[in-house]
Amino acid sequence: MANEKKTPTTVERLLDACKRAPGEQLLQFKSWTDADGNPVVFRIRELSFNQVREIQQMSSGADFAAAIITAGVVEPNLRDERLQQACGAVTPYEVVRKMLRAGEIEDLQAAIEKLSGYRASTLELLADIEKN
Numbered sequence: 001m002a003n004e005k006k007t008p009t010t011v012e013r014l015l016d017a018c019k020r021a022p023g024e025q026l027l028q029f030k031s032w033t034d035a036d037g038n039p040v041v042f043r044i045r046e047l048s049f050n051q052v053r054e055i056q057q058m059s060s061g062a063d064f065a066a067a068i069i070t071a072g073v074v075e076p077n078l079r080d081e082r083l084q085q086a087c088g089a090v091t092p093y094e095v096v097r098k099m100l101r102a103g104e105i106e107d108l109q110a111a112i113e114k115l116s117g118y119r120a121s122t123l124e125l126l127a128d129i130e131k132n
Contacts, residue, residue, distance in 0.1 A: 022046040023115050024074065029104055042108070043075040047116045065109045066093035069100075072112030 023046040032040040047055075051071055059067040070078050070092040077083070078092040087098040096105060113119045 022048070025111070025115055027108070027111055041075075042073055044072050044108070044112050044115060045074050047072055047112065052116065052118075063093060065105050066096040068109050068112055069096045069105065072116075073108070 025044050027042045027044060028039045029042070034040055047068070052068075055064065055067045055071060078095050083099075084090065084092070084095055087095050089095045089098050100108065110119055
């Protein structure tokens with residue numbers, strides 16, 4: 001009996017859950033290449049619940065999509081002054097609206113939201129619990 005393994009509780013199995021690093025993905029727009037014909041790759045990151053809620057409280061309409069993209073895109077740096085100047089933009093939100101096509105904005109926003117756990121089912125029903 002001394003060699004019996006104790007089955008960990010659910011809490012014990014979740015102790016490291018808060019230590020996990022936010023997810024990241026690389027994305028490529030099908031129609032984007034640089035001057036040499038190389039694909040332009042975007043690196044996006046997962047947003048936390050608090051980040052999304054803050055964006056929801058501070059943004060509305062078109063600004064919401066731009067805010068999600070600005071917060072979720074790691075590379076390219078949408079706050080880079082050179083990129084803003086090249087787009088004729090004053091803010092990162094304007095860079096998003098001027099640099100990306102409407103469909104690209106929606107697709108990029110959706111990709112960031114999916115990576116953050118939205119727009120997809122994150123739960124699986126294992127069984128209904130019957131009560132007597």
